[in-house]
Amino acid sequence: MMKENLIKNVIVAMQDSLTDEQLNKLENVLAINLHGLEVREECTQLVTSERHWEKILKMYLACKRLENCSESTIDAYRRRMTALFESLNKKLHEITANDLRYYLAIYQEQRKISLSYLETLRHYISSFFSWATDEGYINRDPSRRLKKVKVPQMLKKPYTAEEREHLKDIARTERDVAIMELLYSTAGRIGEVVAINRDDVDFSNREIVIYGQKGKKERKVYLTEGCMYHLKKYLASRTDNNPALFVSLKKPFTRIGRGAIRSMLRKLGDTINLHQPYWI
Structure with a gap:
């Protein structure tokens, strides 16, 4: 039942963007690729154990301060990474590349942010997880598979x-x-x-x-x-x-x-x- 609901939700979400023929093909592709796979709803209940990511984030921000980053930049890292962790509500080592893709997709869809801002957000996330991996806090970097957002370059000229x-x-x-x-x-x-x-x-x-x-x-x-x-x-x-x-x-x-x-x-x-x- 969970699998059927997943396919249905995808089709409903895409029905305004695709033709009937494309929707039918999408439904077939989903059915074929999900065949034999078990789909279970992820537990998103509040994690009551210590939010260990807070200590790691503080260490990261301390490192950014040693790199002579401005306080406004450090505060931006703090706010954006805190929002990410609280939204995903998972332990640091459990976060996957798909979790990060999901977060960025939902963030863009709900807030209608520009591609430039989306790339900035991806950069903040990648910077943190790359550091956390290098420091040994996690075994793998889930942000490594996040592709850089292509932002159209707009030439701004000074006033004459x-x-x-x-x-x-x-x-x-x-x-x-x-x-x-x-x-x-x-x-x-x-x-x-x-x-x-x-x-x-x-x-x-x-x-x-x-x-x-x-x-x-x-x-x-x-x-x-x-x-x-x-x-x-x-x-x-x-x-x-x-x-x-x-x-x-x-x-x-x-x-x-x-x-x-x-x-x-x-x-x-x-x-x-x-x-x-x-x-x-």
């Missing part, structure tokens, strides 16, 4: 000089203009720009210190005259004491986040129907 001027004209605040000028002048990532403090700007030498997200390396970048002008104008308008270079427009004037900058840039671009630049 004319487009940048148009964006500055419609920007609501001097802060937004200063942010756009700094992104263009430094070619920095949004995550790097939000981490900059006022003291990182050397106005006398027209330089700024950028703290890289990858490996936490810092570098000095030369600023254009336009960027210097708008930074000075923006900072002169500030009335708060927050050391952050860019802050929110309203009290308590907290450090601006990456999401706020992305939202601002998208809204401005949508207003004049411009493509998204490479640093969004």
Whole structure:
């Protein structure tokens, strides 16, 4: 009975994607390949024994910290791997390649994530299980058979000089203009720009210190005259004491986040129907 239900569920799931002829062929293929096999429902009752994967995950995160990964990256590993283990609800050594495929398929189907995000998730999973195998926590790496997700490459070009001027004209605040000028002048990532403090700007030498997200390396970048002008104008308008270079427009004037900058840039671009630049 379990086998028949399995075939039925597959056919129902695919009926909107296949023709009647293809569905009939699929049903025959399933019947032939499942013939002689015993299909049993896997026990998914709550495992009450110690979740030993938690200790192993902590060890893994400690290793990533020693590799000088950023805290945001480490937190992303923690959240994604915890969600995986809690969803599968199996001991680490019992997880199979099919379990991982099932998890990724369900995750994509339910959350409608992009192929790019799916590949990122696969990378996080593969990185952990590869490490766990090398360290001897498990005998085999179930993620080794997960194929890399092919992500269509979309070429994002920077704004032209004319487009940048148009964006500055419609920007609501001097802060937004200063942010756009700094992104263009430094070619920095949004995550790097939000981490900059006022003291990182050397106005006398027209330089700024950028703290890289990858490996936490810092570098000095030369600023254009336009960027210097708008930074000075923006900072002169500030009335708060927050050391952050860019802050929110309203009290308590907290450090601006990456999401706020992305939202601002998208809204401005949508207003004049411009493509998204490479640093969004």
